[in-house]
Amino acid sequence: MAAKLVGFYDVLGKELGLMARMKLALLTKISSSDAMSAPDSPANIQLFEKSVTMIRKELGKA
Amino acid sequence: MRISIKLKGLLLGVVVLFVGLSAVLLTQLRVRASGYDELLQNPVRQADLARVAQVDFKKQVQEWKDILLRGHTPEDLAKYQKQFHEREAQVQEHAAALGSAVEDGESKRLLTEFSEAHKVLSAKYQAAFDAYIQGNFDFKAADKMVRGQDRPPTDLFDKVVARLDARVHEAVEAQRMSVAHHRNLALTIVGGLLVLLVALGFTVVHSITSRLARLKAVSDRLARADVDGLSIDISGRDEVGEFGESLRGVHAAIKELSTLAAGQASAAS
Numbered sequence: 568m569a570a571k572l573v574g575f576y577d578v579l580g581k582e583l584g585l586m587a588r589m590k591l592a593l594l595t596k597i598s599s600s601d602a603m604s605a606p607d608s609p610a611n612i613q614l615f616e617k618s619v620t621m622i623r624k625e626l627g628k629a
Numbered sequence: 630m631r632i633s634i635k636l637k638g639l640l641l642g643v644v645v646l647f648v649g650l651s652a653v654l655l656t657q658l659r660v661r662a663s664g665y666d667e668l669l670q671n672p673v674r675q676a677d678l679a680r681v682a683q684v685d686f687k688k689q690v691q692e693w694k695d696i697l698l699r700g701h702t703p704e705d706l707a708k709y710q711k712q713f714h715e716r717e718a719q720v721q722e723h724a725a726a727l728g729s730a731v732e733d734g735e736s737k738r739l740l741t742e743f744s745e746a747h748k749v750l751s752a753k754y755q756a757a758f759d760a761y762i763q764g765n766f767d768f769k770a771a772d773k774m775v776r777g778q779d780r781p782p783t784d785l786f787d788k789v790v791a792r793l794d795a796r797v798h799e800a801v802e803a804q805r806m807s808v809a810h811h812r813n814l815a816l817t818i819v820g821g822l823l824v825l826l827v828a829l830g831f832t833v834v835h836s837i838t839s840r841l842a843r844l845k846a847v848s849d850r851l852a853r854a855d856v857d858g859l860s861i862d863i864s865g866r867d868e869v870g871e872f873g874e875s876l877r878g879v880h881a882a883i884k885e886l887s888t889l890a891a892g893q894a895s896a897a898s
């Protein structure tokens with residue numbers, strides 16, 4: 568299980584809600600259910616971090 | 630490679646092929662036209678000149694007969710004698726011109742022989758003419774002196790005309806063969822290039838349309854939010870690949886939405 572990737576969804580969901588989770592799925596192309604089986608690879612983590620930063624900036628809470 | 634580059638490349642290929650083939654065909658046309666010009670300038674012209682000289686000689690013989698049959702008054706005699714000598718000079722002039730123009734050795738030899746025979750015949754005509762005058766217009770005696778004498782030069786010239794006609798036929802046949810050969814070669818090359826272009830175009834178009842069809846199928850399922858078991862395996866570094874990549878994001882978002890909706894539904898129940 569990719570705990571780190573799933574963690575991004577949990578944190579962002581609590582912070583910014585449903586829209587943020589959808590945007591994260593759109594940008595990373597990995598849904599939270601797929602994130603459970605996806606590896607916590609450096610590339611994936613970097614992609615999620617970059618996407619989270621973009622979403623926070625876009626939704627005004629960066 | 631991007632689709633726009635592939636299509637532009639294909640179009641450029643068609644244009645280059647068309648321009649190249651046009652240039653080759655125009656060059657071939659010019660070469661064939663110059664071949665026919667050469668044919669008209671040499672063998673055909675020489676054969677025509679030979680026929681003109683042949684007719685001149687026949688007219689010269691006719692003028693001799695006019696002298697004998699109609700030259701009974703001084704005026705008529707002077708007229709036909711003048712015409713006879715004009716024809717005689719024309720025959721020599723045309724035979725000499727033809728002799729210098731023809732390349733065929735045998736024709737050259739026959740023309741030289743003809744010129745010599747014609748000069749001998751001219752001397753005989755002159756002797757017969759003198760006898761005609763001195764014999765008080767005795768045309769029978771004059772005719773007897775040259776009867777049948779024009780046959781050997783006529784036969785020689787007939788041979789020249791026949792040889793030159795044969796050369797014209799040979800040259801025309803050679804030109805026809807050359808044209809047919811180059812036409813077949815051009816058809817083979819054009820046909821081959823056309824087949825190659827069609828195959829290349831078909832491959833490019835098929836690679837685009839088949840992937841677009843897969844993209845449409847994925848898009849239709851996403852439009853229905855039918856994401857269960859959906860796998861988007863459309864990749865590539867072109868526009869279709871980029872579109873497939875975008876649809877992967879949409880797919881993930883719909884899945885995420887479904888997951889959240891399912892979670893809320895179970896929490897509510």
